[in-house]
Structures are given as C-alpha cells and as structure tokens.
Amino acid sequence: MQEHCRRILKAGDRPSEEVLLLQAAGRVLAEPVVADRDFPPFPRATRDGFALRADDLASGITLFRVVGQVKAGDAYDLPVVSGEAVEIMTGAAVPAGANAVVMVEYTERSSKELNHQGREEARREESEDRGAMADDDHVLDIAGHENPKLEEKRTEEFVEIQRVAVAGENIVPAGAEAREGQELLPRGVRLGSAQIALAAAAGRASLKVYRKPRVAILSTGDELVEVAEKPGPSQIRNSNSYSLAAMVAECGGEPVQLPIAPDEEGKLTELIQQGLKADMLLLSGGVSMGKFDLVEQALKSLGTQFFFTGALIQPGKPVVFGEVGAVAFFGLPGNPVSVMVTFELFARQVVEALRGSEPSRLNSAQAKLKKDFKTKTGLTRFLPAVLDGGLYDPEVEIVQWQGSGDMLAAAQANCYLVVPPAREKLAKGEMVTVVIR
Ligand code: AMP
Numbered sequence: 001m002q003e004h005c006r007r008i009l010k011a012g013d014r015p016s017e018e019v020l021l022l023q024a025a026g027r028v029l030a031e032p033v034v035a036d037r038d039f040p041p042f043p044r045a046t047r048d049g050f051a052l053r054a055d056d057l058a059s060g061i062t063l064f065r066v067v068g069q070v071k072a073g074d075a076y077d078l079p080v081v082s083g084e085a086v087e088i089m090t091g092a093a094v095p096a097g098a099n100a101v102v103m104v105e106y107t108e109r110s111s112k113e114l115n116h117q118g119r120e121e122a123r124r125e126e127s128e129d130r131g132a133m134a135d136d137d138h139v140l141d142i143a144g145h146e147n148p149k150l151e152e153k154r155t156e157e158f159v160e161i162q163r164v165a166v167a168g169e170n171i172v173p174a175g176a177e178a179r180e181g182q183e184l185l186p187r188g189v190r191l192g193s194a195q196i197a198l199a200a201a202a203g204r205a206s207l208k209v210y211r212k213p214r215v216a217i218l219s220t221g222d223e224l225v226e227v228a229e230k231p232g233p234s235q236i237r238n239s240n241s242y243s244l245a246a247m248v249a250e251c252g253g254e255p256v257q258l259p260i261a262p263d264e265e266g267k268l269t270e271l272i273q274q275g276l277k278a279d280m281l282l283l284s285g286g287v288s289m290g291k292f293d294l295v296e297q298a299l300k301s302l303g304t305q306f307f308f309t310g311a312l313i314q315p316g317k318p319v320v321f322g323e324v325g326a327v328a329f330f331g332l333p334g335n336p337v338s339v340m341v342t343f344e345l346f347a348r349q350v351v352e353a354l355r356g357s358e359p360s361r362l363n364s365a366q367a368k369l370k371k372d373f374k375t376k377t378g379l380t381r382f383l384p385a386v387l388d389g390g391l392y393d394p395e396v397e398i399v400q401w402q403g404s405g406d407m408l409a410a411a412q413a414n415c416y417l418v419v420p421p422a423r424e425k426l427a428k429g430e431m432v433t434v435v436i437r
Pocket residue numbers: 219220221224236237238239240241284285286287288290332333334335336405
C-alpha cells in the first residue's frame with residue numbers, strides 16, 4: 001500500500017487550480033506559501049505590562065517614568081531610554097530601546113517620584129489626591145481646556161517594578177517565527193484551519209491547490225435497487241455507494257457514482273471499464289467466494305495486476321487491491337460495515353496520495369475497555385464501538401451488532417475497537433486501541 005502511494009506521489013505533476021482561501025480548506029496545496037514579511041513583523045509583547053530596559057533593573061532601578069502607552073495596532077515612536085517605561089498591551093509592538101516587558105502583576109503605578117523611605121507616606125498622599133482629583137476631574141478652565149494642574153499630574157506618571165526581568169522577557173522578536181521570504185507551508189500540505197490561518201496572515205486571498213481526484217464508485221449485486229426506488233421483498237437499497245461517496249469526499253476526492261452493476265459478467269465489465277476512466281475505482285460487493293461474485297473474474301479479463309486478494313481482518317477479509325493500466329482499484333466486500341472498515345484501512349490512503357498529499361496515519365487512540373470481550377484468534381478485528389469519557393479517562397464499549405451487515409451498529413459507533421489477532425479475550429479495565437472515525 002505504502003509503496004503504491006509513494007509511486008503515485010512521485011509521479012508528480014498533477015493538475016491544479018486557483019481557489020479562494022476559504023474554499024481551500026481541506027484541499028492540498030500545489031505551491032508553497034511564502035512569508036511576505038517577518039513573522040511577527042515587529043517585536044510583539046506577549047503580556048500586558050511595562051516595556052523597559054532590562055539593564056535598568058539589573059542595575060537596581062525600580063522606579064520608572066511612564067512616558068507613553070501602546071496598545072495593539074499603535075506605535076510608540078521615540079526610543080525608550082534609561083529610567084523610562086512604556087505601558088504596553090498584549091500584541092502591541094515593543095518600542096525601540098526597550099528589551100523586556102514586565103507583567104502588570106509585578107508593577108505598581110504611582111504619580112509621584114519616590115524614594116524607598118517616602119513610599120508609604122506618598123501612597124497615603126496619593127490616595128488623598130485621588131479623592132480630590134475625582135471632584136476636580138470635570139472642571140474645565142475658561143478656554144475649555146482641562147485644568148492644567150491635572151494635566152501635569154497625569155503625565156508625571158511613575159511605575160514601581162517589583163521584580164527583575166531578563167532581556168527578551170515576554171517579547172517575541174521580529175522574525176522569530178519566520179523571516180520574510182521563508183517558506184511557511186510546503187507544497188503537498190493538507191490545508192486545515194491552522195494552515196488556512198497562516199496563509200491568511202501571509203496575505204493570500206487565494207491559493208493554488210491540486211484538483212480533486214475523481215473516484216468512481218461501482219456497487220455490484222442483483223439484489224440492489226437505487227435509493228429512490230421501492231425495493232421488492234428480497235431486494236435492498238444501494239447504501240454502499242453513499243457511504244463510499246461520503247468517505248471519498250471527506251478525504252478530499254470527488255466521488256463519481258456509477259449505476260448499479262448486475263451480477264453478470266458482460267454488463268459488469270462494461271461498467272468497470274467506465275469506472276476506469278476516473279483516477280481510481282472503488283467496487284462494492286462481488287469479491288467473496290460465491291458463485292455470483294464475479295468482480296475478480298471481470299477484472300482479470302481486463303489485464304489487471306492484483307497487489308493483494310484478501311487481508312487477515314474482520315470485517316473485510318475478501319478485500320482486493322490492484323491496478324488496471326495506471327488506475328488503482330479496490331474491490332471491497334459488500335457488507336456495509338466491511339465497506340466502511342476496508343475503505344478506512346486501505347482505500348483512504350490511495351485517495352490521499354492521489355490528491356497530492358502524504359497519506360495520513362490512522363487516527364488511533366488508547367482507551368479503557370468497559371466490558372469483557374471474547375472472540376476467536378487469527379484475524380485483526382475492527383469492531384464498531386463507542387469511545388467516551390474525559391480527556392484523561394477515555395473509555396470504550398463495543399456496540400451490540402448483528403455482524404458486518406449491521407449499519408445501525410455502524411451509525412451508533414464513533415470508532416472501531418481493534419482486537420489483535422492473537423487475543424481471544426479482552427478484559428474489562430484493560431487499555432485497548434481504537435481507530436477513531
Ligand atoms: P457481497 O460482498 O456481494 O457478497 O455482498 C454481501 C452483502 O452485502 C449482500 O448480501 C448485501 O446484503 C450487502 N450489500 C452488497 N452490496 C450492497 C450495497 N451496495 N449496499 C448495501 N448493502 C450491500
């Protein structure tokens with residue numbers, strides 16, 4: 001499987017298209033995204049506090065004159081010199097000259113310059129002053145300006161810094177995350193929310209992404225009718241074409257549903273040939289050992305190379321994988337749960353390679369088993385199960401099911417419990433592996 005996916009990816013040169021940024025979510029990048037400026041573009045404060053010179057603190061200065069205020073989006077244009085501090089908010093640009101931000105929690109503002117002995121006294125005075133100012137605050141002079149005495153008081157602000165800081169504290173230097181011109185996202189990356197955010201930050205309103213691979217879906221079986229048709233007493237509706245289409249779309253392919261193929265070699269071969277015009281073909285049903293399981297036979301007549309015909313798993317044992325010309329196909333066993341499991345385990349990787357990205361690893365986790373479980377050895381089992389519990393105590397329980405045809409069980413499940421082939425029993429309370437859907 002991996003070798004095949006590597007071969008697909010190496011072949012390279014797949015068609016691409018330019019799409020709007022938001023439409024690129026879930027798609028695969030066809031060209032690198034490059035930083036149009038430094039990230040961050042200015043030294044960024046990571047805390048609310050006071051920007052100042054760390055050397056001042058090292059040399060014992062604790063009281064600083066507050067010479068200005070910068071909030072995010074603002075700039076303080078003068079260089080900060082010794083003894084000065086600029087009040088700064090998270091996300092704002094640290095002014096030149098300052099090289100540390102002391103968190104506001106370790107500071108105390110005052111409006112008078114103090115020495116150590118006078119501090120308590122001044123604090124008292126200051127609080128009295130504040131009372132007076134509150135009354136005066138709205139008093140304007142004849143010209144309509146604020147009381148000049150108050151103005152003066154406001155600008156003469158000081159802050160006491162109650163701890164030392166090292167150079168660089170609470171500052172992300174300009175360009176620390178990426179330099180202008182640097183590659184932010186490589187070609188072949190799948191665009192999730194974090195990648196979309198990065199492209200947005202780099203000013204990319206649109207992105208070049210690979211075209212979605214077209215994945216033909218062909219369900220086989222004389223018992224099948226289309227969803228909108230009324231099934232006869234011994235017929236069932238074709239649901240696999242829909243679960244497959246949904247899974248293909250979910251992993252970045254474009255599903256192409258073909259009409260139902262009967263269990264008759266001529267018509268089946270014809271529809272397979274139609275499906276082989278796509279980038280990949282998924283067949284459902286007709287790969288077991290029954291008299292009317294004709295898929296392998298029909299494929300053989302087309303000069304097929306089979307990579308494997310069967311896997312030691314349950315459900316899904318008869319799964320086949322191969323290639324006709326350069327087009328990969330899977331023959332998936334027709335039972336609805338088998339189709340879902342085998343797509344998840346095998347076909348997904350090939351769709352992902354065809355869309356131009358490295359196949360993602362199976363999304364697995366460990367959880368505590370809720371109830372004892374018994375089975376037979378020999379096959380790796382993937383059983384519909386419900387994963388719940390909290391972040392630190394995930395628990396899993398197998399869904400009661402009637403075998404691999406039980407779509408209800410599959411719809412209630414949010415994962416597959418993995419039973420290793422050598423295990424006959426799993427005990428309540430033991431940690432087991434699940435594959436999350
Ligand atoms: P098969 O692999 O062809 O032997 O199919 C196994 C069983 O899966 C059949 O007996 C059907 O009950 C069921 N099945 C096959 N194809 C579909 C389909 N397209 N949608 C729903 N169920 C199917």
